[in-house]
Amino acid sequence: MKKDITQDILEEWLENVRPYAFDGQVANYIPALSRQNPEELAVAIQYLNGESVEAGYTDATFTLQSISKVIALALALMDNGEDYVFDRVGMEPTGDPFHSIYRLEKTPGKPLNPMINAGALAVTNMIHGDTPDEKVGRLLSFIHDLTDDHTIGYNPEVASNEFETSFLNRSLLFYMKQHRIVKGSVEETLDAYTKQCAIEVNVCQLARIGALFANGGRDLESGRSIIPKHLARICKTFMVTCGMYDASGSFAIKVGIPAKSGVSGSVLASLNHFGGIAVYGPSLDEKGNSVVGLKLLELLSNRYDLSIF
Numbered sequence: 001m002k003k004d005i006t007q008d009i010l011e012e013w014l015e016n017v018r019p020y021a022f023d024g025q026v027a028n029y030i031p032a033l034s035r036q037n038p039e040e041l042a043v044a045i046q047y048l049n050g051e052s053v054e055a056g057y058t059d060a061t062f063t064l065q066s067i068s069k070v071i072a073l074a075l076a077l078m079d080n081g082e083d084y085v086f087d088r089v090g091m092e093p094t095g096d097p098f099h100s101i102y103r104l105e106k107t108p109g110k111p112l113n114p115m116i117n118a119g120a121l122a123v124t125n126m127i128h129g130d131t132p133d134e135k136v137g138r139l140l141s142f143i144h145d146l147t148d149d150h151t152i153g154y155n156p157e158v159a160s161n162e163f164e165t166s167f168l169n170r171s172l173l174f175y176m177k178q179h180r181i182v183k184g185s186v187e188e189t190l191d192a193y194t195k196q197c198a199i200e201v202n203v204c205q206l207a208r209i210g211a212l213f214a215n216g217g218r219d220l221e222s223g224r225s226i227i228p229k230h231l232a233r234i235c236k237t238f239m240v241t242c243g244m245y246d247a248s249g250s251f252a253i254k255v256g257i258p259a260k261s262g263v264s265g266s267v268l269a270s271l272n273h274f275g276g277i278a279v280y281g282p283s284l285d286e287k288g289n290s291v292v293g294l295k296l297l298e299l300l301s302n303r304y305d306l307s308i309f
C-alpha cells in the first residue's frame, strides 16, 4: 500500500513543491554553505526490499551538517554504552534554537539532548579515537557500512570554513569543559565536529541510511547488524522528539515521521516497515529546516498515510 510512490509520482510531487524553494534562505553563517543553489532540489526513497525511487537533481552532493548528529550518536552509543552517554547528554527536547547556550547554565553544563549543538559536540567528544582524524575516520567507516558505499568523505573546504567561524560552538565546548562533560582539547573536538558536519553525500546515499535505521540497524541485502536494534530505536526516538530542532512538535503533527534536518537544506527521514526518505532543498526557514523538505514530506505523509501516530 505504502509502496506505491513511484518514480513518476515522486517527480510530480517534487515539481509541486518547487515554488517553495524561493520562500526561505540558504544558510550563510557558514560561508561555504551560502554558495548553495536554492533551485537544486532532489529526493530519494529507499525501500526496505532494496528498491528505490528518486527525482530531481540527484547528482547534487551536500554536507550532512546536523544530520550527522544522529549518526554520530549511534557510533558513540556503540563505543561507550547508553549509561556513559546519557550521564553526559540528556534525553529531553529543548524548544530552543540548535546553537543555544541558554540551558547549559541551568543543567549545569549537561546538554539536554544530542540533537542540539551542545549535545552533539559532547557526543563527538565521546567517539573513540586518539585524534580528530581518527574519530572522523571511524565515523566515515561507519557511514561506509551504513550506505555500502566507500566513496563517501568530507568536504575539507566546508569543514575548515566552519572551523574558522565557529565561535558559538567553541563557547558551548568551553562551557561543557568547565563542567567536565567534555574531555581533552576544545579545538580538537571542534575539528572532529566540523569535519563530521562536512561529510558529503547525495540523496540516494542518505535515503539508504534512513532505510537502515528503519530496518532495525540491519543491512538491507545481507541482514548483517550494523547498529544494534535498541540503539537504532533510541536514535529514531530522538529524531521524533528533537530532530527538527524547535520545530519538532509541529513536524510531528504535520508529518509524523522520525526525521533529522541539517542547515545544508537536507532532511533524513526513517520510517519502520517502509524505508528511508532523503530530501535536499537548500532554502531554509527561520528554524533552519529545509522549506522544500518540510513541504514535500508533509504532502507525501498526508497523501500516503505515513505518519507513525
Ligand SMILES: NC(=O)CC[C@H](N)C(=O)O
Pocket (backbone or CB within 6 Å): 064, 065, 066, 067, 098, 099, 117, 162, 169, 197, 261, 262, 263, 264, 288
Ligand atoms: N543545524 C545544523 O545543521 C547545524 C550544524 C552546523 N555545522 C553547526 O554546528 O552550526
